Amino acid sequence: MRLARSAPLLLDLARGEDADRWPGEVVREDAASRRTYAARCALAEAQDVVHGLGPGGGPVPLPAVEQGAAMELVSAGDDVAACWRDDPQEAAALVLELTAGGELTVDEVLDAAVDAEVVCGLLVLDRAGTAAMSDPSTAAEQCLAAVAYFARAVTLASVDLD
Numbered sequence: 508m509r510l511a512r513s514a515p516l517l518l519d520l521a522r523g524e525d526a527d528r529w530p531g532e533v534v535r536e537d538a539a540s541r542r543t544y545a546a547r548c549a550l551a552e553a554q555d556v557v558h559g560l561g562p563g564g565g566p567v568p569l570p571a572v573e574q575g576a577a578m579e580l581v582s583a584g585d586d587v588a589a590c591w592r593d594d595p596q597e598a599a600a601l602v603l604e605l606t607a608g609g610e611l612t613v614d615e616v617l618d619a620a621v622d623a624e625v626v627c628g629l630l631v632l633d634r635a636g637t638a639a640m641s642d643p644s645t646a647a648e649q650c651l652a653a654v655a656y657f658a659r660a661v662t663l664a665s666v667d668l669d
Contacts, residue, residue: 536612536614539612539614539615540612540614540615543609543610543611543612543615544576546609546610547575547576547577547579547580547610547611548572548573548575548576551572551573551575551576551579552572579610579611580611580615580616580619581619581622581623583605583611583616583619584616584617584618584619584620584621584622584623585619585620585623586601586605587601587602587605587616587617587619587620587663588620588621588623588624588627588659588663591620591659591662591663592659595662598620599666599668602616602617602668603668613668617663617664617666617668618664620663621660621663621664624656624657624659624660624663625656625657625660627656628653628654628655628656628657628660629653631649631650631652631653631656632649632650632653634649635647635649635650635653
């Protein structure tokens with residue numbers, strides 16, 4: 508639970524350290540993110556026009572263009588993370604396939620995959636905290652299971668496909 512509570516703060520500290528160590532690289536990645544974000548928004552707008560989905564298109568409100576672009580990136584990260592569990596080489600090929608169109612960058616997809624693995628690990632730790640009250644051995648097993656998610660997150664964070 509302490510890890511789950513401190514993760515956002517530690518992530519902000521790590522980002523600050525990255526900016527201090529590699530300012531040029533951080534600026535390059537930020538520029539690439541803005542460019543691909545705009546491309547994802549344009550693609551989402553085009554899909555809305557093609558499918559004729561307007562503001563009153565159904566009982567559930569449709570996501571805004573920006574939300575659709577963000578959902579596309581999260582979905583790509585989830586797909587890569589799921590594929591990485593079984594076959595890292597196939598996952599690397601999937602990353603390159605997802606980025607071939609120019610709407611996403613390799614770094615964005617890998618970062619989204621890291622986020623997916625970290626969230627899964629934190630959810631397992633949350634269940635471990637709940638289980639610790641009634642069954643400490645189950646809680647310990649779940650903590651060990653969370654390690655695999657964090658290890659994959661670290662591996663994905665260090666992948667260099669360029």
